[in-house]
Amino acid sequence: MNTPAVYLDHAATTDMTPEALAAITAQFATTGNPSSLHTAGRRANRVVDDARIAIATAAGAHPSELIFTSGGTESDNLALKGLYWNRVKANPEARVILVAGIEHHAVLDTVTWLVEHEGAELCWMPVDADGVLDLDAVRALVQQHHEHIALGTLMWANNEVGTVQPVTQFATLLAEFGIPAHSDAVQAFGAVHTNFADSKLAAMSISAHKIGGPVGIGGLLVRRDVTLMPVQHGGGHERKMRSGTLNAAAAAGFAAAATHVTAHRERESQRLSGLREYAIQEILRLIPEAVLNGPRDVENQGTRLPGNLHFTFPECEGDSLLFVLDMLGIASSTGSACTAGVPQPSHVLLSMGRDARSARSVQRFTMGHRTTREDVDALLEALPQAYERARKAGMAADESSIHTAGTGFTR
Structure with missing residues (x-):
């Protein structure tokens, strides 16, 4: 067809940007596991490190805060499950997740799974006719129920109607009560200003193929004072939060796209x-x-x-x-x-x-x-x-x- x-x-x-295509193609011609100690491995590791710095810079984050994933869906799963499990471990009474009905299914289906399998409870946050979060209503909910709230999640920009949300205000509100906030920024990153350091978020999901990078790689920005219980286990890669061999070629393509889209x-x-x-x-x-x-x-x-x-x-x-x-x-x-x-x-x-x-x-x-x-x-x-x-x-x-x-x- x-x-x-x-x-x-x-x-x-x-479409992949020309810069991303050139970067990923150059890396396909070489080999090496970034975790290996020999020359080929160290070369691949440098590629990943350089990519991590470039993507973190584009996102307004410290390089150590970037966890590479397979894409936005995995990033959302790791953030929501990891935050929830750690919060419940610290306080078994904190089982409520704040969520709005406008979220992508990567978020909605994840929190639904936590309800069905992990004892989570959902508090649905209201939005107006344009799909914008009602912050006043959320403040009332948080003030009344903060002892029981594990975390909140709010997408930075809606994937259907394009509405941009007051993410920083939302995260700041939750932070007043010591509640971590996550944002699915897959649609927003590269399109609008998304600065992780300024956002007060605990975690933020991004993806390469939405900004002209390759399919199959994304990132989860996790604040340095935040630890997530891992969803998958293995060699302890990525701050022991996401095990798995890193894809140096895809990381290079992601970095090239992030650098280009941010500059323009x-x-x-x-x-x-x-x-x-x-x-x-x-x-x-x-x-x-x-x-x-x-x-x-x-x-x-x-x-x-x-x-x-x-x-x-x-x-x-x-x-x-x-x-x-x-x-x-x-x-x-x-x-x-x-x-x-x-x-x-x-x-x-x-x-x-x-x-x-x-x-x-x-x-x-x-x-x-x-x-x-x-x-x-x-x-x-x-x-x-x-x-x-x-x-x-x-x-x-x-x-x-x-x-x-x-x-x-x-x-």
Whole structure:
């Protein structure tokens, strides 16, 4: 199958930058285990050390705080499980995890597993209609229940609607009560300002393939005074928190991408936010009934990811619109899961107060470093006819078949 002419799913994965491709290719031509003591091993170890310094610098962290992982999902698992187990070991009464319904499934499924297997309890934090955390409500929850809270987690920027969260304020609030905070910054790192040292976080997850690095490597930034109970065991690599042979080539590619994206972040943010605003204006002109989800951020003040567009297109199934667009050469995403062939509503939109029907009628368009004005114009040309065709197909499932999850304090 040919790649669509216009790729607008950069939030899922993006092209490797030329710098990252060159770095990883150069390392593929050599060999050596970074843990070995001979010359080849020491050479590979230097590659990893240099990569660690570069990535940590890009993230505003000390090199010793970077733990290499296989990607964002592993980083989230290690952070949440490691923090939870250590907190419960120190205080068996601290079993509550603060979490919002807008999180990526790498977080939601991990905390659900902790509930089902490790005795954790979830406290669902509310968000507003744009998906922004209600800090006042969270403060009230923490003041009332802080003795029982193990940790809190808040994604830095939402992967579906692009909303940027008040992570530093959240982490600072929890720190007042001695509660560690984690953030899934996979979508935010490289797109908006994310400084680990200033954030007051205990841990922060990042991933290479979202910023133009290779698939299969990520990082977990762990503050130097924080220890995580490991999820996997072995040779005691990475501060004894994540055992496993380090991938020097992938680390070099990750570092090259991180260095490049950080150096060009402000300029790229302005470019992408300009394309975003142009696309929003034109989509609303062409399809007046379309609804933008998440904050508009016309002036690019940092409340929305620069390259994120997320719309509700009433009375059509998101998957139907995706497939029609794909046939027209446009790659996009619904951001919603599909179980046993039955379309499901976006859990993010449900948490933002949308009804189940509209939460299934969504489409996400995300731009990256290779996106051009011509790509946006191609979308604008294809979208009205794609919408009409998808709307004629209607909604594929009756609302009675949709299962939704509520929010609230589930202690």
